[in-house]
Amino acid sequence: MNVHAAGDLRTTGLTHPNGAPLRLNTQDFVAIDRDRNATFEATYRPQALYNRANEGFHANNETFLLHEVATNLPIYRPDTGPTDFHLHLPPGGFQLVLVTSGAFTFDYDGRFYNVGPGAVMLQSAIVHRQLFYTWSGLSTEENLKTPQTVVPDPVSMGYSGKFLEAFITDPTTFPNPTIVGPDQIDEAETPRVAWSHPLHDRPANAGFWLQDPLALDALFKPLADNSIKSALPVYVRDIGIEAPSGQLVAGHIIATDPRGGSLLPKSTSSSADAASFAKGEVVIYRVIRGTAEFKNKTGETFELAAGDVVTAGKSSVSLVAVGENTQVLRLGLLKGMNDLRSWTPTQRDEIDGLAGQIITQKDIRPLRTEGKPVGYLYA
The missing domain is CATH 2.60.120.10 (Jelly Rolls)
Known part of the structure; x- marks a missing residue:
C-alpha cells in the first residue's frame, strides 16, 4: 500500500513503535x-x-x-x-x-x-x-x-x-x-x-x-427499551469485534426492516438494550442506508442520511430515532487505544x-x- 525507501536491512534493530502516543479526543466534540x-x-x-x-x-x-x-x-x-x-x-x-x-x-x-x-x-x-x-x-x-x-x-x-x-x-x-x-x-x-x-x-x-451475517452470533436482537424511536421495531447486531480487537473497539449495527417486509435475520431468544452498545470514549456512527436522527448535549437534533458519518465525544451525541429500512454502524473506541x-x-x-x-x-x-x-x- 505504501511505497517508501528501503532501510538498511542489516541494522534495523526493530522494536516497538516509538513515535508519539495516541490520544483519543475525550472532549465534548x-x-x-x-x-x-x-x-x-x-x-x-x-x-x-x-x-x-x-x-x-x-x-x-x-x-x-x-x-x-x-x-x-x-x-x-x-x-x-x-x-x-x-x-x-x-x-x-x-x-x-x-x-x-x-x-x-x-x-x-x-x-x-x-x-x-x-x-x-x-x-x-x-x-x-x-x-x-x-x-x-x-x-x-x-x-x-x-x-x-x-x-x-x-x-x-x-x-x-x-x-x-x-x-x-x-x-x-x-x-x-x-x-x-x-x-x-x-x-x-x-x-x-x-x-x-x-x-x-x-x-x-x-x-x-x-x-458471517447469517451466523447465530450475528442475528439481530430486538431493542428492549424505547431509547431509540422508530415507527418500526429497532434491532441490534453485535459485530463481535471487541474481544478479537484486544478491547480496542466495540461495534454494533442498529437497524430496522423495510415497511411491510422482514429483511433482517433475527433472533427471538433474547433482546438488547441501549447499555449493550453504549461503550466508547469516542463514538462513530455511519449510516449505511436509511436515515437516523441524533441529539447533542444542548438538545439540538440533526439528521444523517445514507453515507453520512458523525464522530463525537463519549456523551456528545445520542442516537434518538431511526427511519424505516435503516442500518447504522456504531463503533465505540475504547480506552485501550x-x-x-x-x-x-x-x-x-x-x-x-x-x-x-x-x-x-x-x-x-x-x-x-x-x-x-x-x-x-x-x-
Missing part, C-alpha cells in the same frame, strides 16, 4: 462528514475509490480512520485484478472490514474466504490479499450511488463490491509491506509470515475474526523495506480450506 461532500479517490489501488471520513478523523486527533471502499473497475484489466500479498501494521494491528455490497474473495493466511454483504472481518497483522471482487459495469457516478446493506441478498450481491474499512491512524503513516508481488505469486505455494522481530504492538488477545504509540517515519520505511525478507515459514494448502493459521506476526 461533534464532527460530521456528509455524503454530499464526499470525494472518492483512487488513493491506493486503481480499481478502488476511497471516501474518507476526514472531518471525524481530524477532530479525533487522527487516531482512527473510517472510509468507504468502492470497487470501480473490472478485475480483468492488467492494472487491476488480484492484489499482492501484503501486511498492514497499524498501531494495535487493527484493520476492520464490513462488506456492504457485491462479493469478494480474500486470502487470509493462505485460506480463502468468500464474503458478501454483512460479513465482518477483523485482523491483526496477517499476510493477506484480495483475490476476487464483483463489478457491476455501471458508470462511476451510477456505481457510487448503488445502495449498500449488511444483509446478503441476490440484488445487493450483484452490485460492485464495496466495504467499510477502518484502521487505527492513517494507512500512510504505518508499515504496509508487500510480502510477495503479484508477478511472483505461486498459487500452489502460499507464503506466510512468522516474524522474529519483537514488533508486538498488538494486544495480547487480538487476532483474526470473521462473522490510548496505550498505543504511532510508528516513526524511519521505522515505517525500514519495515516496508524488508518486504519478503520477513517470511520465515511457508505452508502448502492445496485445498486452501484446511490447516491452522501460521501467518500471524506474533507466533
Whole structure:
C-alpha cells in the first residue's frame, strides 16, 4: 500500500513503535462528514475509490480512520485484478472490514474466504490479499450511488463490491509491506509470515475474526427499551469485534426492516438494550442506508442520511430515532487505544523495506480450506 525507501536491512534493530502516543479526543466534540461532500479517490489501488471520513478523523486527533471502499473497475484489466500479498501494521494491528455490497474473495493466511454483504472481518497483522471482487459495469457516478446493506441478498450481491474499512491512524503513516508481488505469486505455494522481530504492538488477545451475517452470533436482537424511536421495531447486531480487537473497539449495527417486509435475520431468544452498545470514549456512527436522527448535549437534533458519518465525544451525541429500512454502524473506541504509540517515519520505511525478507515459514494448502493459521506476526 505504501511505497517508501528501503532501510538498511542489516541494522534495523526493530522494536516497538516509538513515535508519539495516541490520544483519543475525550472532549465534548461533534464532527460530521456528509455524503454530499464526499470525494472518492483512487488513493491506493486503481480499481478502488476511497471516501474518507476526514472531518471525524481530524477532530479525533487522527487516531482512527473510517472510509468507504468502492470497487470501480473490472478485475480483468492488467492494472487491476488480484492484489499482492501484503501486511498492514497499524498501531494495535487493527484493520476492520464490513462488506456492504457485491462479493469478494480474500486470502487470509493462505485460506480463502468468500464474503458478501454483512460479513465482518477483523485482523491483526496477517499476510493477506484480495483475490476476487464483483463489478457491476455501471458508470462511476451510477456505481457510487448503488445502495449498500449488511444483509446478503441476490440484488445487493450483484452490485460492485464495496466495504467499510477502518484502521487505527492513517494507512500512510504505518508499515504496509508487500510480502510477495503479484508477478511472483505461486498459487500452489502460499507464503506466510512468522516474524522474529519483537514488533508486538498488538494486544495480547487480538487476532483474526470473521462473522458471517447469517451466523447465530450475528442475528439481530430486538431493542428492549424505547431509547431509540422508530415507527418500526429497532434491532441490534453485535459485530463481535471487541474481544478479537484486544478491547480496542466495540461495534454494533442498529437497524430496522423495510415497511411491510422482514429483511433482517433475527433472533427471538433474547433482546438488547441501549447499555449493550453504549461503550466508547469516542463514538462513530455511519449510516449505511436509511436515515437516523441524533441529539447533542444542548438538545439540538440533526439528521444523517445514507453515507453520512458523525464522530463525537463519549456523551456528545445520542442516537434518538431511526427511519424505516435503516442500518447504522456504531463503533465505540475504547480506552485501550490510548496505550498505543504511532510508528516513526524511519521505522515505517525500514519495515516496508524488508518486504519478503520477513517470511520465515511457508505452508502448502492445496485445498486452501484446511490447516491452522501460521501467518500471524506474533507466533
